[in-house]
Amino acid sequence: MKVVSSILFIFLFVTNSFAQYDIKGRIKGLSKSEVYLAHYFGYNQQVIKDTVIANEEGEFNFQGSASLPKGLYLISFLKSKYIDVVMEEANFSFSLDTTDILKSIVFQNSDENTAFYTFQRKMNELYTQINQPSLSLDARIPLQREVQQFQQQWKKANASLFVSKLIESSFDPEIPTYSGVLKSKSDTTKMQMYQYQYFKKHFFDGMDLTDERMVRTPFLQRKLERFFKDLVVQDTDSIARESDLILAKATDTDVRRYIIYKIASTYENNPILGTDGAFVHLAEKYYIGEPALWDTSTVRRMKERIDIIKPLLLGKPFPKMHLTDVAGKEINxxxxxxxxxxxxxxxxxxxxxxxxxxxxxxxxxxxxxxxxxxxxxxxxxxxxxxxxxxxxxxxxxxxxxxxxxxxxxxxxxxxxxxxxxxxxxxxxxxxxxxxxxxxxxxxxxxxxxxxxxxxxxxxxxx
CATH class of the missing domain: 3.40.30.10 (Glutaredoxin)
Incomplete structure (x- = not known):
């Protein structure tokens, strides 16, 4: 793992929700190995905040006077193994056995992580049963109901915790039953259009775009990428319109910057023809138009990039290319x-x-x-x-x-x-x-x- 810097610029996220940290761990099966504490920055980037060496008994202690931003973290060990931890309480301890992490992990002084792993254990248990190849469809139905009942009960019991918001952000919206008639092919088409439009309109309902902690989770990036890949027509007008609707809800500064950056960087050099117009829209409206969000070098770079790309959008006259041919004559x-x-x-x-x-x-x-x-x-x-x-x-x-x-x-x-x-x-x-x-x-x-x-x-x- 390493800190991954954007090719465009490095974000500096500032928040007041910090606390000094003291995190103790004991991992059975670990001895004299490095252990890393890092927070997510999207699903494919992690920012290391601390590194320690476990003793012979697999015991270690992350401790620092500097503060940690809240969000979803991972603790990585033995090269390919890691656990996710919710960083709300900055002082807690845990133990686990590497032979079965999910079953063995126990937290002390962390309601967030206790609830988090209670949820994961139960869901794993239920889906293990549901996914048995020999299980009939009729036998799966009550188990699926049990999944829904457990999720509802768990969310109600943990509504005050950040982990509840975290889990909710990973879910897709539930589409209400279609109330129209289904007698013809056109009726089926209408139902499918209703399902698509509802799903698209409510896709971000479970994601709190006012909470800066969402930047330090895998879920915001996954939502954005899936939404624009699967639900948005890939043309400039559609991308620009949907971006504006999402950003109208993203009032937190960190979340807003992250969303602007992710969408703009997706379409700056996108292989889909004509979508660079969406980049120009985002750059003009949210970089040039909201300079307080960015450092001056970023705004300057965006202005320079717009100056290059905008005259080359589809439908624009090809700029004058001054050339001479093999005989030395000007090419018109x-x-x-x-x-x-x-x-x-x-x-x-x-x-x-x-x-x-x-x-x-x-x-x-x-x-x-x-x-x-x-x-x-x-x-x-x-x-x-x-x-x-x-x-x-x-x-x-x-x-x-x-x-x-x-x-x-x-x-x-x-x-x-x-x-x-x-x-x-x-x-x-x-x-x-x-x-x-x-x-x-x-x-x-x-x-x-x-x-x-x-x-x-x-x-x-x-």
Missing amino acids: FNSLTHKYTVVFVYDPDCSHCKQEAPKLVALTDYFKAKNVGVVACSIVRDKDAWKKFITEFNFSSWVNGIDIHLNPKTGKEEYYTDFRNTFDVYSTPVVYVLDQQKKIVGKRIPVENLKDFIQYLETRRK
Whole structure:
């Protein structure tokens, strides 16, 4: 385990709900081994807060004068083994046997964790019975009722505890019985639409978006990822609308920052075409629009990123790419009359570009049949390397460009195109697809998907 830093920025979460900690443990089956105390930051990141060495009897003590933020923690030992603990009481002890952790674990001075493991033990017991392969459907029904009854009783008995909120956040909403008639296929479709809409509308009901402790659990990240993957149409308008609805409920600063970051980072470079517009919406509304949430470097970076991405959204005119051809003449994109234009941006020395080039050439006949032109341009201003690439990969039938311009007055070479900041070329190759008006209809399309993408564009036009 390690502290995982975002590629975008490092969050600094500040809270007043801290206490000094003193956590004693005794693990049978552990001897002279390291034990880690860490809190969750989503389900796939953990932040280590303390490390100790257990003695020969498996006894150890996490103790510190610094304070610990509340939430769900894990105590990790023996490399692959760990237990989850609720960090509400900062002074408690526990013991367990590694041969059967769930059955043996016992807590002292922690109502939260006692309730937590009571819940887990009972649920494990019931589901072990339910999942017996030999059990008939009729025999499963009373056990499923027992699960529901136990959950309701447990939640009622522990309503004042954070662990109750924690467990509730992991559940899906229960869909009320459909009251309409079911006599036809259209009736079934209506019922399914009702179930989908109810499930989607109430998906976050069990998640308290006003509680900063939820950031330090696996459940908020899981909810967000599942919601946007399974329940939201993957287009800019739908993603932006659903993000706004969720954030309207997220009044806690830490939760709000986490949600904004997770959604924005998902769609900044998402492989689903056109969803980067959702990133622009989130960046403008919640980073630029709410600067108090962020440090100045983050806001500045977001402004810079918007400046690059926004002009490259689908439907935008392709920015001017200053290129000259093999004869040294300026290339005028507007003079290209093809129905579609594929712009292939490469580095002659890039191994991946060399792998993709033959795949592009293999589409030559298809492109001719569909009136698709190709502009292949080198980001490296080396004429020899550029011409060698053109010859080696048989690009000569296409428009080949390079950003080298001879100044007629001085006779010196000049460069005009900023590939990184104007065309978002941070790796190569990069493929854009333009329509006849030279508006962007596709970007970062893998070469092997270009044929299918052109067919999709043709179908959409009909």
